[in-house]
Structure formats: C-alpha cells, structure tokens
Amino acid sequence: MHKHSGYILISPRITEKGAYLAEQGAYVFNVAKDASKKAIAGAVKEIYKVSPRKVTLIAIPRKQVMTRGTNRTGLTAGGKKAYVFLKKGDKIDLA
Secondary structure, three states: OOOOHHHHEEEEOOOHHHHHHHHHOEEEEEEOOOOOHHHHHHHHHHHHOOOEEEEEEEEEOOOEEEOOOOOOEEEOOOEEEEEEEEOOOOOOOOO
C-alpha cells in the first residue's frame, strides 16, 4: 500500500536535542504510526532531495497526565519519531 510522502512525514521535531543532532547530520521527524524505515527514507528523498544513510525509529508511548484546573486524567497522543541520518555534506533546511 503506497501512501504519499506528506502522510508519512508529519513534521520535523524542533527541539534542543534535534538542533544539536542536525549539526552532526541527523534530523528528527514525527512520522505516521504505521510508517516503515523504507517508506520514511523514500519520503525524505522525495521531499528534501537527499538520500538518507540510515533511519532509526522510536515509538513514543502514550502517557497519563492530569489536566489543569479540572483535575481529570487524560492521555497524551503518543506516536512515532524517526532519526534520519544523512551522508557528510548533505543538509536539510527545516526553516
């Protein structure tokens, strides 16, 4: 089942750790829960015109949290993130 690249790569994760990794040539993206490493690599190639050297996936667990004010419990969304490693010299402009 082929899904378009915009569905696979949801958004870049803009964090302090992500900014540090970007200097080393690794970028962090929020990705679809059912996305595979091959699909993510293909989406990065299609959107940013660079071919990844390696893709690592990490599942983000759902966590129970208390809401402000009403003191009810809820769940965070959870999801999946991907670390995309590029060859030396390749860059992705996320700005």
